[in-house]
Amino acid sequence: MIFDNCVVVTMDPRRRILRDGAIAVVGSSIVAVGDRVTVRAQYPDEPVKDLRGWLVMPGLVDGHVHLPQALLRGSADELPLHQWMASRIFVLEGNFTPADAKVSARLAIVEMLKAGTTTFLETLVLGRHALGELADVVAETGMRAVLPRAVGDGGGYLDEAPLHEGLREPPDIAMEEAVAVADQWKDSEQIKIWLGPRSTGGCPEPLLREVVETARSRGMGICQHYAMTDRELAYLRNNFDATPGEYLHRVGLVGADVVLAHCSGLPPEEIPALVGTGTSVVHCPTGPAKMGSGITPVRELVDAGVNVALGTDANAANNGADLIRDFKWVSYLQKLRHHDPTVVPGEAVLEMATLGGARALSMGHLIGSIEVGKRADFIVLRTDAPHWTPADYPVSNLVYSATGADVDTVVINGDIVMEGRHLLHIDEEEVLRDAAEHSRNLYERTGLEVRTLWPME
Numbered sequence: 001m002i003f004d005n006c007v008v009v010t011m012d013p014r015r016r017i018l019r020d021g022a023i024a025v026v027g028s029s030i031v032a033v034g035d036r037v038t039v040r041a042q043y044p045d046e047p048v049k050d051l052r053g054w055l056v057m058p059g060l061v062d063g064h065v066h067l068p069q070a071l072l073r074g075s076a077d078e079l080p081l082h083q084w085m086a087s088r089i090f091v092l093e094g095n096f097t098p099a100d101a102k103v104s105a106r107l108a109i110v111e112m113l114k115a116g117t118t119t120f121l122e123t124l125v126l127g128r129h130a131l132g133e134l135a136d137v138v139a140e141t142g143m144r145a146v147l148p149r150a151v152g153d154g155g156g157y158l159d160e161a162p163l164h165e166g167l168r169e170p171p172d173i174a175m176e177e178a179v180a181v182a183d184q185w186k187d188s189e190q191i192k193i194w195l196g197p198r199s200t201g202g203c204p205e206p207l208l209r210e211v212v213e214t215a216r217s218r219g220m221g222i223c224q225h226y227a228m229t230d231r232e233l234a235y236l237r238n239n240f241d242a243t244p245g246e247y248l249h250r251v252g253l254v255g256a257d258v259v260l261a262h263c264s265g266l267p268p269e270e271i272p273a274l275v276g277t278g279t280s281v282v283h284c285p286t287g288p289a290k291m292g293s294g295i296t297p298v299r300e301l302v303d304a305g306v307n308v309a310l311g312t313d314a315n316a317a318n319n320g321a322d323l324i325r326d327f328k329w330v331s332y333l334q335k336l337r338h339h340d341p342t343v344v345p346g347e348a349v350l351e352m353a354t355l356g357g358a359r360a361l362s363m364g365h366l367i368g369s370i371e372v373g374k375r376a377d378f379i380v381l382r383t384d385a386p387h388w389t390p391a392d393y394p395v396s397n398l399v400y401s402a403t404g405a406d407v408d409t410v411v412i413n414g415d416i417v418m419e420g421r422h423l424l425h426i427d428e429e430e431v432l433r434d435a436a437e438h439s440r441n442l443y444e445r446t447g448l449e450v451r452t453l454w455p456m457e
Helices: 038-043 065-073 079-095 097-116 131-141 171-184 205-218 230-240 244-251 267-275 288-293 298-303 323-338 346-359 396-398 429-445
Strands: 002-009 018-028 029-035 048-050 055-058 060-062 117-121 143-152 191-197 222-226 258-262 281-282 307-310 378-381 409-414 415-419
Touching: 002 038, 002 378, 002 396, 018 038, 029 038, 038 222, 055 346, 060 323, 060 346, 065 079, 065 097, 065 191, 065 409, 065 429, 079 429, 097 117, 097 288, 097 429, 117 191, 117 346, 131 143, 131 171, 131 191, 143 171, 171 191, 171 205, 191 205, 205 222, 205 244, 205 323, 230 244, 267 298, 281 346, 281 396, 288 323, 298 323, 307 323, 307 346, 323 346, 323 396, 346 396
Parallel strands: 002 048, 002 055, 060 117, 117 143, 143 191, 191 222, 222 258, 258 281, 281 307
Antiparallel strands: 002 018, 018 029, 055 378, 378 409, 409 415
16 A cells, blocks of 8 residues: 655654655555655555645654553552552552453553554563463554563562552562463564563562573563662662662663663763663653652763663553653753753654664664665654644654644554544444443452542532
Protein backbone atom coordinates (compact mmCIF):
# COMPACT_ATOMS: atom_id res chain seq x y z
CA MET A 1 0.00 0.00 0.00
CA ILE A 2 1.08 3.57 -0.68
CA PHE A 3 0.35 6.11 2.04
CA ASP A 4 0.14 9.17 -0.13
CA ASN A 5 -0.22 12.95 0.11
CA CYS A 6 1.37 13.57 3.51
CA VAL A 7 4.06 15.50 5.33
CA VAL A 8 6.62 12.92 6.46
CA VAL A 9 8.86 13.52 9.48
CA THR A 10 11.27 10.75 8.57
CA MET A 11 13.82 10.78 11.43
CA ASP A 12 16.23 9.35 8.84
CA PRO A 13 19.98 10.13 9.08
CA ARG A 14 19.41 13.52 7.42
CA ARG A 15 16.27 14.13 9.51
CA ARG A 16 14.38 15.03 6.34
CA ILE A 17 10.85 16.41 6.46
CA LEU A 18 9.07 15.69 3.18
CA ARG A 19 6.39 18.29 2.53
CA ASP A 20 4.73 16.42 -0.33
CA GLY A 21 5.60 12.87 0.52
CA ALA A 22 4.52 9.26 0.28
CA ILE A 23 5.46 5.95 1.86
CA ALA A 24 5.22 2.56 0.18
CA VAL A 25 4.71 -0.50 2.36
CA VAL A 26 4.92 -4.11 1.24
CA GLY A 27 4.17 -6.70 3.90
CA SER A 28 5.66 -5.53 7.18
CA SER A 29 8.37 -3.30 5.72
CA ILE A 30 8.84 0.14 4.23
CA VAL A 31 10.03 -0.19 0.63
CA ALA A 32 10.02 3.44 -0.50
CA VAL A 33 9.94 6.92 1.05
CA GLY A 34 10.06 10.10 -0.96
CA ASP A 35 8.07 12.56 -3.02
CA ARG A 36 4.64 11.45 -4.17
CA VAL A 37 5.37 11.29 -7.87
CA THR A 38 8.47 9.14 -7.46
CA VAL A 39 6.99 6.68 -4.95
CA ARG A 40 3.80 6.15 -6.97
CA ALA A 41 5.82 5.63 -10.12
CA GLN A 42 7.93 2.98 -8.37
CA TYR A 43 4.85 1.03 -7.23
CA PRO A 44 2.11 1.74 -9.78
CA ASP A 45 0.07 -1.35 -8.89
CA GLU A 46 -0.11 -0.76 -5.14
CA PRO A 47 -3.36 0.54 -3.64
CA VAL A 48 -3.18 4.18 -2.56
CA LYS A 49 -4.40 5.69 0.68
CA ASP A 50 -4.78 9.49 0.51
CA LEU A 51 -3.73 11.07 3.82
CA ARG A 52 -5.09 14.53 2.93
CA GLY A 53 -1.86 16.36 3.57
CA TRP A 54 -1.71 15.22 7.21
CA LEU A 55 1.52 14.47 9.06
CA VAL A 56 3.21 11.08 9.29
CA MET A 57 5.96 10.28 11.78
CA PRO A 58 7.50 7.13 13.26
CA GLY A 59 5.44 5.33 15.88
CA LEU A 60 6.27 6.54 19.37
CA VAL A 61 8.28 4.44 21.81
CA ASP A 62 7.14 4.83 25.42
CA GLY A 63 10.16 3.83 27.50
CA HIS A 64 8.46 3.61 30.87
CA VAL A 65 5.04 2.02 31.31
CA HIS A 66 3.26 0.24 34.15
CA LEU A 67 0.46 -1.78 32.55
CA PRO A 68 -1.24 -2.73 35.85
CA GLN A 69 -1.43 0.90 36.93
CA ALA A 70 -3.90 1.91 34.22
CA LEU A 71 -6.66 0.91 36.68
CA LEU A 72 -5.13 3.20 39.32
CA ARG A 73 -5.63 6.54 37.56
CA GLY A 74 -6.37 9.26 40.11
CA SER A 75 -5.66 7.02 43.10
CA ALA A 76 -2.58 8.82 44.46
CA ASP A 77 -2.53 12.48 43.51
CA GLU A 78 -0.71 15.14 45.55
CA LEU A 79 1.50 12.68 47.41
CA PRO A 80 5.30 12.48 47.70
CA LEU A 81 6.87 9.38 46.17
CA HIS A 82 7.26 7.30 49.34
CA GLN A 83 3.64 7.88 50.40
CA TRP A 84 2.44 7.40 46.84
CA MET A 85 4.05 3.96 46.91
CA ALA A 86 3.39 2.73 50.44
CA SER A 87 -0.11 4.04 51.14
CA ARG A 88 -1.71 3.69 47.71
CA ILE A 89 0.05 1.93 44.83
CA PHE A 90 1.60 -0.96 46.75
CA VAL A 91 -1.71 -1.58 48.54
CA LEU A 92 -3.79 -1.59 45.37
CA GLU A 93 -1.35 -3.64 43.29
CA GLY A 94 -0.89 -6.02 46.21
CA ASN A 95 -4.54 -6.96 45.83
CA PHE A 96 -4.49 -7.46 42.07
CA THR A 97 -5.69 -10.68 40.45
CA PRO A 98 -4.34 -11.90 37.08
CA ALA A 99 -7.69 -10.87 35.60
CA ASP A 100 -7.21 -7.32 36.95
CA ALA A 101 -3.78 -7.20 35.34
CA LYS A 102 -5.10 -8.26 31.95
CA VAL A 103 -7.96 -5.77 32.04
CA SER A 104 -5.58 -3.00 33.10
CA ALA A 105 -3.11 -3.93 30.35
CA ARG A 106 -5.81 -3.72 27.71
CA LEU A 107 -6.87 -0.31 29.00
CA ALA A 108 -3.28 0.94 28.93
CA ILE A 109 -2.78 -0.38 25.40
CA VAL A 110 -5.95 1.26 24.12
CA GLU A 111 -4.84 4.58 25.56
CA MET A 112 -1.31 4.23 24.17
CA LEU A 113 -2.45 3.25 20.69
CA LYS A 114 -4.93 6.10 20.49
CA ALA A 115 -2.09 8.49 21.41
CA GLY A 116 0.35 7.13 18.82
CA THR A 117 2.53 4.78 20.86
CA THR A 118 3.41 1.65 18.90
CA THR A 119 6.14 0.18 21.14
CA PHE A 120 6.63 0.29 24.89
CA LEU A 121 8.86 -0.86 27.73
CA GLU A 122 7.07 -2.12 30.84
CA THR A 123 8.99 -2.09 34.10
CA LEU A 124 7.74 -4.42 36.80
CA VAL A 125 5.61 -7.42 35.87
CA LEU A 126 4.92 -9.37 39.05
CA GLY A 127 3.90 -12.94 39.68
CA ARG A 128 0.32 -11.94 40.39
CA HIS A 129 0.24 -10.26 36.97
CA ALA A 130 0.91 -13.60 35.18
CA LEU A 131 3.71 -12.68 32.77
CA GLY A 132 2.88 -15.32 30.16
CA GLU A 133 -0.79 -14.30 29.97
CA LEU A 134 0.16 -10.63 29.89
CA ALA A 135 2.49 -11.27 26.94
CA ASP A 136 -0.38 -12.95 25.10
CA VAL A 137 -2.65 -9.96 25.76
CA VAL A 138 -0.09 -7.58 24.31
CA ALA A 139 0.57 -9.81 21.31
CA GLU A 140 -3.13 -9.88 20.42
CA THR A 141 -3.19 -6.09 20.08
CA GLY A 142 -0.31 -5.92 17.60
CA MET A 143 1.85 -3.62 19.76
CA ARG A 144 5.56 -4.20 20.23
CA ALA A 145 6.58 -4.56 23.86
CA VAL A 146 9.41 -5.35 26.21
CA LEU A 147 8.14 -6.90 29.44
CA PRO A 148 10.65 -7.11 32.31
CA ARG A 149 9.83 -9.60 35.06
CA ALA A 150 10.21 -7.90 38.45
CA VAL A 151 12.78 -9.37 40.84
CA GLY A 152 13.24 -8.39 44.49
CA ASP A 153 13.75 -9.75 47.98
CA GLY A 154 10.59 -8.33 49.56
CA GLY A 155 11.93 -4.87 50.27
CA GLY A 156 10.26 -1.69 49.08
CA TYR A 157 11.80 1.63 48.12
CA LEU A 158 14.76 2.67 50.31
CA ASP A 159 13.71 2.35 53.95
CA GLU A 160 10.69 4.62 53.64
CA ALA A 161 8.18 2.65 51.53
CA PRO A 162 7.77 -0.96 52.70
CA LEU A 163 6.45 -3.40 50.15
CA HIS A 164 2.89 -4.68 50.56
CA GLU A 165 2.71 -8.33 51.56
CA GLY A 166 0.81 -9.13 48.38
CA LEU A 167 3.78 -8.04 46.27
CA ARG A 168 6.43 -10.14 47.98
CA GLU A 169 7.65 -13.22 46.14
CA PRO A 170 10.78 -15.38 46.03
CA PRO A 171 13.35 -13.95 43.59
CA ASP A 172 14.34 -17.38 42.27
CA ILE A 173 10.73 -18.08 41.24
CA ALA A 174 10.57 -14.70 39.49
CA MET A 175 13.71 -15.35 37.49
CA GLU A 176 12.63 -18.88 36.59
CA GLU A 177 9.35 -17.50 35.23
CA ALA A 178 11.16 -14.80 33.27
CA VAL A 179 13.52 -17.28 31.64
CA ALA A 180 10.69 -19.68 30.78
CA VAL A 181 8.51 -17.00 29.16
CA ALA A 182 11.54 -15.46 27.41
CA ASP A 183 12.22 -18.83 25.79
CA GLN A 184 8.65 -18.89 24.46
CA TRP A 185 9.17 -15.54 22.72
CA LYS A 186 12.85 -15.88 21.80
CA ASP A 187 12.18 -15.73 18.04
CA SER A 188 9.69 -12.87 18.20
CA GLU A 189 10.29 -9.31 16.98
CA GLN A 190 7.12 -8.23 18.74
CA ILE A 191 7.55 -9.38 22.35
CA LYS A 192 10.75 -9.43 24.39
CA ILE A 193 11.14 -10.53 28.02
CA TRP A 194 13.69 -8.80 30.24
CA LEU A 195 14.51 -8.76 33.93
CA GLY A 196 13.47 -5.83 36.13
CA PRO A 197 15.22 -5.65 39.50
CA ARG A 198 13.24 -3.61 41.98
CA SER A 199 14.46 -0.10 42.73
CA THR A 200 17.04 0.74 45.38
CA GLY A 201 16.05 -0.88 48.67
CA GLY A 202 14.07 -3.65 47.02
CA CYS A 203 16.92 -5.62 45.46
CA PRO A 204 20.06 -6.06 47.60
CA GLU A 205 23.50 -6.07 46.04
CA PRO A 206 24.07 -9.87 45.87
CA LEU A 207 20.66 -10.36 44.25
CA LEU A 208 21.24 -7.50 41.84
CA ARG A 209 24.52 -9.09 40.74
CA GLU A 210 22.66 -12.38 40.18
CA VAL A 211 20.00 -10.61 38.11
CA VAL A 212 22.68 -9.00 35.93
CA GLU A 213 24.50 -12.32 35.48
CA THR A 214 21.29 -14.21 34.62
CA ALA A 215 20.15 -11.56 32.15
CA ARG A 216 23.48 -11.48 30.34
CA SER A 217 23.78 -15.25 30.17
CA ARG A 218 20.35 -15.39 28.55
CA GLY A 219 20.66 -12.36 26.26
CA MET A 220 17.95 -10.48 28.16
CA GLY A 221 17.92 -6.77 28.83
CA ILE A 222 17.61 -5.16 32.28
CA CYS A 223 15.44 -2.25 33.38
CA GLN A 224 15.47 -0.58 36.79
CA HIS A 225 14.10 2.56 38.41
CA TYR A 226 17.22 4.41 39.52
CA ALA A 227 18.36 7.61 41.23
CA MET A 228 14.81 8.87 41.55
CA THR A 229 15.30 11.30 44.45
CA ASP A 230 18.06 12.94 46.44
CA ARG A 231 17.08 10.66 49.34
CA GLU A 232 18.10 7.71 47.17
CA LEU A 233 21.58 9.20 46.82
CA ALA A 234 21.91 9.39 50.60
CA TYR A 235 20.67 5.79 50.90
CA LEU A 236 23.33 4.58 48.47
CA ARG A 237 26.03 6.42 50.37
CA ASN A 238 24.89 5.23 53.80
CA ASN A 239 24.21 1.61 52.87
CA PHE A 240 26.70 0.88 50.09
CA ASP A 241 29.32 3.59 50.57
CA ALA A 242 28.93 4.51 46.93
CA THR A 243 27.74 7.24 44.62
CA PRO A 244 25.08 6.30 42.05
CA GLY A 245 27.71 5.86 39.32
CA GLU A 246 30.05 3.85 41.53
CA TYR A 247 27.26 1.50 42.55
CA LEU A 248 26.14 0.88 38.97
CA HIS A 249 29.63 -0.11 37.93
CA ARG A 250 30.14 -2.21 41.05
CA VAL A 251 27.14 -4.42 40.32
CA GLY A 252 27.63 -4.38 36.54
CA LEU A 253 24.43 -2.47 35.84
CA VAL A 254 25.79 -0.53 32.86
CA GLY A 255 25.78 -1.48 29.20
CA ALA A 256 23.76 -1.37 26.01
CA ASP A 257 21.40 -3.91 27.58
CA VAL A 258 20.57 -1.64 30.55
CA VAL A 259 17.78 0.94 30.80
CA LEU A 260 17.60 3.21 33.85
CA ALA A 261 14.22 4.81 34.45
CA HIS A 262 13.92 8.37 35.75
CA CYS A 263 17.36 9.39 37.10
CA SER A 264 15.49 12.51 38.27
CA GLY A 265 17.77 12.65 41.31
CA LEU A 266 20.97 11.99 39.37
CA PRO A 267 23.59 14.71 39.96
CA PRO A 268 25.21 15.93 36.72
CA GLU A 269 28.63 15.02 38.12
CA GLU A 270 27.58 11.34 38.02
CA ILE A 271 26.87 11.36 34.29
CA PRO A 272 30.47 10.46 33.28
CA ALA A 273 29.85 7.04 34.86
CA LEU A 274 27.33 6.37 32.06
CA VAL A 275 29.32 7.84 29.18
CA GLY A 276 30.61 5.26 26.72
CA THR A 277 28.78 2.35 28.39
CA GLY A 278 25.78 2.25 26.05
CA THR A 279 23.41 2.57 29.03
CA SER A 280 20.12 4.33 28.26
CA VAL A 281 18.15 6.65 30.52
CA VAL A 282 14.38 7.07 30.25
CA HIS A 283 13.20 10.56 31.12
CA CYS A 284 9.65 10.76 32.50
CA PRO A 285 8.95 14.49 32.81
CA THR A 286 5.50 14.59 34.38
CA GLY A 287 5.38 11.98 37.17
CA PRO A 288 8.45 13.20 39.07
CA ALA A 289 7.36 16.80 38.52
CA LYS A 290 3.94 16.02 39.95
CA MET A 291 5.51 14.46 43.04
CA GLY A 292 8.21 17.11 43.41
CA SER A 293 10.90 14.42 43.09
CA GLY A 294 13.27 16.12 40.69
CA ILE A 295 14.12 16.80 37.05
CA THR A 296 16.29 14.45 35.01
CA PRO A 297 19.44 16.25 33.78
CA VAL A 298 18.47 15.65 30.17
CA ARG A 299 20.57 18.39 28.63
CA GLU A 300 23.75 17.14 30.30
CA LEU A 301 23.00 13.52 29.42
CA VAL A 302 22.41 14.31 25.76
CA ASP A 303 25.45 16.59 25.57
CA ALA A 304 27.56 13.78 27.06
CA GLY A 305 26.36 11.32 24.43
CA VAL A 306 24.12 9.21 26.69
CA ASN A 307 21.06 7.84 24.91
CA VAL A 308 17.84 9.30 26.34
CA ALA A 309 14.35 7.93 25.72
CA LEU A 310 11.00 9.23 26.97
CA GLY A 311 8.35 7.61 29.15
CA THR A 312 4.91 8.52 30.42
CA ASP A 313 5.26 6.50 33.66
CA ALA A 314 1.65 5.32 33.41
CA ASN A 315 -1.64 6.37 34.90
CA ALA A 316 -0.92 6.28 38.62
CA ALA A 317 1.89 8.84 38.35
CA ASN A 318 1.15 10.73 35.13
CA ASN A 319 -2.60 10.08 35.04
CA GLY A 320 -2.28 9.23 31.37
CA ALA A 321 -0.37 7.48 28.60
CA ASP A 322 -0.27 10.31 26.08
CA LEU A 323 3.40 10.75 25.23
CA ILE A 324 2.66 13.58 22.78
CA ARG A 325 1.02 15.56 25.56
CA ASP A 326 4.28 15.22 27.51
CA PHE A 327 6.54 16.45 24.68
CA LYS A 328 6.41 20.08 25.70
CA TRP A 329 7.18 19.17 29.30
CA VAL A 330 10.49 17.63 28.22
CA SER A 331 11.58 20.88 26.61
CA TYR A 332 10.00 23.30 29.07
CA LEU A 333 11.49 21.69 32.20
CA GLN A 334 15.01 21.83 30.79
CA LYS A 335 14.62 25.45 29.63
CA LEU A 336 13.36 26.38 33.07
CA ARG A 337 16.05 24.39 34.85
CA HIS A 338 18.83 26.10 32.88
CA HIS A 339 17.09 29.48 32.45
CA ASP A 340 17.89 29.10 28.77
CA PRO A 341 15.23 28.92 26.02
CA THR A 342 17.68 27.38 23.52
CA VAL A 343 18.29 24.07 25.32
CA VAL A 344 16.51 20.83 24.33
CA PRO A 345 14.68 22.11 21.24
CA GLY A 346 11.65 20.38 19.77
CA GLU A 347 13.80 18.35 17.39
CA ALA A 348 15.66 16.82 20.35
CA VAL A 349 12.35 15.84 21.95
CA LEU A 350 11.22 13.99 18.82
CA GLU A 351 14.59 12.25 18.68
CA MET A 352 14.10 10.90 22.21
CA ALA A 353 10.51 9.80 21.54
CA THR A 354 11.43 7.77 18.46
CA LEU A 355 15.06 6.84 17.84
CA GLY A 356 16.04 7.23 21.49
CA GLY A 357 13.39 4.76 22.56
CA ALA A 358 14.24 2.36 19.75
CA ARG A 359 17.92 2.37 20.73
CA ALA A 360 17.09 1.83 24.40
CA LEU A 361 15.08 -1.29 23.53
CA SER A 362 17.78 -2.56 21.13
CA MET A 363 15.31 -2.12 18.26
CA GLY A 364 17.04 0.71 16.41
CA HIS A 365 17.59 -1.53 13.40
CA LEU A 366 13.84 -2.16 13.13
CA ILE A 367 11.95 0.96 14.22
CA GLY A 368 12.35 4.60 15.23
CA SER A 369 12.50 6.15 11.77
CA ILE A 370 10.72 5.98 8.42
CA GLU A 371 13.37 4.46 6.18
CA VAL A 372 13.52 1.81 3.50
CA GLY A 373 14.10 -1.60 5.08
CA LYS A 374 12.67 -0.76 8.48
CA ARG A 375 9.38 -2.08 9.78
CA ALA A 376 6.31 -0.09 8.83
CA ASP A 377 5.57 1.36 12.27
CA PHE A 378 4.23 4.90 11.88
CA ILE A 379 1.37 7.17 12.87
CA VAL A 380 -0.73 9.75 11.06
CA LEU A 381 -1.75 12.96 12.81
CA ARG A 382 -4.53 15.23 11.57
CA THR A 383 -3.29 18.74 10.96
CA ASP A 384 -6.55 20.43 10.01
CA ALA A 385 -7.46 21.66 13.51
CA PRO A 386 -7.16 25.23 14.86
CA HIS A 387 -4.19 24.34 17.09
CA TRP A 388 -2.30 23.09 14.02
CA THR A 389 -2.95 26.23 12.02
CA PRO A 390 -0.76 27.51 10.47
CA ALA A 391 0.90 24.17 9.77
CA ASP A 392 4.10 25.52 8.26
CA TYR A 393 6.33 24.37 11.12
CA PRO A 394 5.54 20.70 11.78
CA VAL A 395 8.14 20.07 14.51
CA SER A 396 6.98 23.08 16.50
CA ASN A 397 3.33 22.05 16.22
CA LEU A 398 4.11 18.45 17.09
CA VAL A 399 6.03 19.28 20.26
CA TYR A 400 4.31 22.39 21.55
CA SER A 401 0.74 22.23 20.21
CA ALA A 402 -0.31 18.63 19.55
CA THR A 403 -1.80 15.97 21.79
CA GLY A 404 -2.41 12.28 21.30
CA ALA A 405 -6.00 13.08 20.33
CA ASP A 406 -4.63 14.31 16.99
CA VAL A 407 -3.55 10.78 16.02
CA ASP A 408 -5.91 9.47 13.34
CA THR A 409 -4.18 6.33 12.05
CA VAL A 410 -1.68 3.87 13.53
CA VAL A 411 0.30 1.34 11.49
CA ILE A 412 2.38 -1.39 13.17
CA ASN A 413 4.39 -3.93 11.20
CA GLY A 414 2.54 -2.88 8.07
CA ASP A 415 -0.88 -3.54 9.63
CA ILE A 416 -3.34 -0.68 10.11
CA VAL A 417 -4.42 -1.11 13.74
CA MET A 418 -6.30 2.19 14.05
CA GLU A 419 -7.99 4.26 11.37
CA GLY A 420 -10.18 7.31 11.89
CA ARG A 421 -9.43 6.84 15.62
CA HIS A 422 -11.26 3.49 15.46
CA LEU A 423 -9.28 0.51 16.77
CA LEU A 424 -9.56 -2.34 14.30
CA HIS A 425 -8.44 -5.28 16.49
CA ILE A 426 -9.71 -4.24 19.91
CA ASP A 427 -13.27 -3.78 21.21
CA GLU A 428 -12.73 -0.43 22.93
CA GLU A 429 -16.18 -0.28 24.53
CA GLU A 430 -15.66 -3.70 26.11
CA VAL A 431 -12.23 -2.66 27.41
CA LEU A 432 -13.69 0.44 29.08
CA ARG A 433 -16.57 -1.50 30.62
CA ASP A 434 -14.26 -4.16 32.01
CA ALA A 435 -11.86 -1.55 33.38
CA ALA A 436 -14.61 0.32 35.23
CA GLU A 437 -15.91 -2.92 36.76
CA HIS A 438 -12.51 -4.24 37.83
CA SER A 439 -11.52 -0.88 39.28
CA ARG A 440 -14.64 -0.77 41.45
CA ASN A 441 -14.05 -4.33 42.63
CA LEU A 442 -10.41 -3.59 43.43
CA TYR A 443 -11.23 -0.65 45.68
CA GLU A 444 -13.93 -2.69 47.41
CA ARG A 445 -11.47 -5.53 48.10
CA THR A 446 -8.83 -3.24 49.53
CA GLY A 447 -11.20 -0.99 51.43
CA LEU A 448 -9.07 1.91 50.25
CA GLU A 449 -10.85 5.24 50.03
CA VAL A 450 -9.32 8.04 48.02
CA ARG A 451 -10.39 11.34 49.53
CA THR A 452 -10.63 14.44 47.39
CA LEU A 453 -10.26 18.06 48.49
CA TRP A 454 -13.73 18.91 47.31
CA PRO A 455 -16.83 16.96 48.45
CA MET A 456 -18.25 14.34 46.10
CA GLU A 457 -22.01 14.31 46.57
